Amino acid sequence: MTAPVTDFQVGLDELPKEFAVFPLTGALLLPGGRLPLNIFEPRYLAMVEDSLANGRMFGMVQPDKRLARGDTGPGLYRTGCLGRISSFSETDDGRFLITLAGLIRFSIVEEIEMQSGYRRVRGAFAGFAHDLTATTSNDDAAPILNRPVLLAALRRYFAHTGVDANWDAIETMPDHALVVTLCMACPFDAEEKQALLEARDAQQRAQALLALLEINAFDSGHDNDSKAS
Numbered sequence: 682m683t684a685p686v687t688d689f690q691v692g693l694d695e696l697p698k699e700f701a702v703f704p705l706t707g708a709l710l711l712p713g714g715r716l717p718l719n720i721f722e723p724r725y726l727a728m729v730e731d732s733l734a735n736g737r738m739f740g741m742v743q744p745d746k747r748l749a750r751g752d753t754g755p756g757l758y759r760t761g762c763l764g765r766i767s768s769f770s771e772t773d774d775g776r777f778l779i780t781l782a783g784l785i786r787f788s789i790v791e792e793i794e795m796q797s798g799y800r801r802v803r804g805a806f807a808g809f810a811h812d813l814t815a816t817t818s819n820d821d822a823a824p825i826l827n828r829p830v831l832l833a834a835l836r837r838y839f840a841h842t843g844v845d846a847n848w849d850a851i852e853t854m855p856d857h858a859l860v861v862t863l864c865m866a867c868p869f870d871a872e873e874k875q876a877l878l879e880a881r882d883a884q885q886r887a888q889a890l891l892a893l894l895e896i897n898a899f900d901s902g903h904d905n906d907s908k909a910s
Contacts, residue, residue: 691765691784693810699793699803701728701739702761704754709874710741710762710783711886712812714861720777724798729766729777731797737766740787740804743871751792753800759789760879763804785812786878811882825856826887834891835863837898842868860887869893 703718703725710716720729732739740761748756764781771777787804795801832852839846851859864877864886873893880886 691813693806693813696763696785696806697736697738697804699801700763701732701796701799701801702742702757702789703728703739704742704744704757704800706744706871707868707874708741708743709865709878710764710781711861711864711878712762712783712785713857714783714865715767716741716764716781716783716865718777718779718781720779721775726775726777727797728799729769729779732766733769738763738784739781740764740802741781742789743875746871753792753795757789757792758875760786760875761789761804762786762878763806785809825860825884826891828856831859831887831891831894834894834898838867838894841898856887857883860890863894864890867894869897 708716708718720726728739740763742761743758744755745758746755750756763784763786765784767780767782769777769779785806786809787806788808790803790805793801793803835846835851838844854862860883864874869877877886877889877893880889
């Protein structure tokens with residue numbers, strides 16, 4: 682059964698203070714973005730089931746390879762993004778195919794007791810309130826990028842990486858949606874994706890995206906260690 686969920690709005694006072702996190706290297710969720718996930722590990726199946734029964738929310742966060750491994754798993758970056766399950770389906774072999782809609786970034790205050798094998802944190806949203814009003818489809822919003830320059834860099838990057846893009850869709854996509862989509866979809870490494878997540882605002886993120894496209898378009902030795910396992 683597939684269960685689509687309509688657009689969802691939430692206020693700061695409605696956000697959970699404690700929630701599950703899904704640590705996944707290279708998986709970037711941004712406010713306003715939508716991240717498809719194939720859930721098959723028992724602990725994360727339990728996490729999705731618990732989330733569906735209790736607000737549909739959990740956080741995405743990347744492991745930080747600079748930190749030592751702890752009792753609950755690898756060390757984590759301190760900034761992640763809270764998402765809400767916007768659609769889900771269950772396969773015949775017991776997997777969940779879900780789409781996670783990005784709501785707001787969070788800072789990890791502390792890690793708390795695990796539940797059913799998955800990790801949980803106490804999070805803080807201070808400094809990220811503007812994420813709740815960020816849009817990926819507002820045509821009236823002020824420009825956040827020099828679009829011709831970004832598209833030229835994107836063409837070079839896709840040519841270098843062998844990506845066959847749908848340019849009709851790209852060229853008609855609003856600026857905010859384009860930046861969010863490219864940040865999430867391009868195969869940058871984990872540190873680069875974390876930098877995009879931690880960008881102060883949409884304009885700074887667009888500038889960081891442009892820089893990464895230009896750097897990686899000419900870096901033949903670029904080591905993409907962000908493949909999810």
